[in-house]
Structures are given as C-alpha cells and as structure tokens.
Amino acid sequence: MTPRRDPGRRPPSWVVEFGKYSSLGIEFAFTFLAFGALGYLADKWAGTYPFLMILGIFLGAAAGFVKLYYSVFPPGKGKGGRKTKGKDSSP
Numbered sequence: 331m332t333p334r335r336d337p338g339r340r341p342p343s344w345v346v347e348f349g350k351y352s353s354l355g356i357e358f359a360f361t362f363l364a365f366g367a368l369g370y371l372a373d374k375w376a377g378t379y380p381f382l383m384i385l386g387i388f389l390g391a392a393a394g395f396v397k398l399y400y401s402v403f404p405p406g407k408g409k410g411g412r413k414t415k416g417k418d419s420s421p
Contacts, residue, residue, distance in 0.1 A: 354398060354401055354402070357394070357397060357398075357401075358394040358395075358397070358398050359394075361390045361391075361393050361394035361397065362387060362390045362391060362394060363390070364390060365386040365387060365389050365390025365393065366383055366386050366387045366390060367386075368386050369382040369383035369384065369385055369386020369387065369389075370382075370383045370386070372386070
C-alpha cells in the first residue's frame with residue numbers, strides 16, 4: 331500500500347532542498363572561520379601564536395558539527411517526524 335499524500339501539498343523542489351543544505355554547509359564553514367579568526371586575534375593579543383588559533387579551529391569544528399547534527403536531526407522528533415515521549419513520562 332502506498333502512503334497517501336495531501337492533494338494540495340507538493341513535494342519540495344530540488345531548489346528548496348539545495349538551498350536548505352547549502353545554507354547548512356555555509357554555516358558549518360563560517361563556524362570554522364569565525365572561531366579560527368577569533369583564535370588568531372587572541373593569539374596576536376596574547377603573543378601565543380598559533381596555540382589559540384588552533385584551539386579556536388577545534389572549538390569551531392566541534393560547534394559546527396553540533397549545529398549540523400541538530401539541524402539535520404532535531405531533538406524531540408521520533409521516526410516519521412512525530413514527537414517522542416520522554417523516558418520519565420507515565421502512560
């Protein structure tokens with residue numbers, strides 16, 4: 331049996347999907363660059379080049395991966411986009 335679709339709802343076009351995922355990629359790259367730049371500026375100020383810049387790049391990578399993960403897999407959504415019950419909720 332095939333799943334029924336809402337007759338008034340069209341599937342998203344490839345342009346919409348492309349825009350959604352390309353914006354995630356741009357955010358991911360910007361996070362690397364922003365944290366690396368902040369680390370570079372902190373290094374210039376503290377005179378510890380390249381320690382804080384490398385630390386900033388790693389922090390940016392971690393923040394970028396977390397943002398990307400939660401953008402693709404939003405919390406509180408189960409299989410099929412339905413909200414899941416919490417572990418401590420009673421029936």
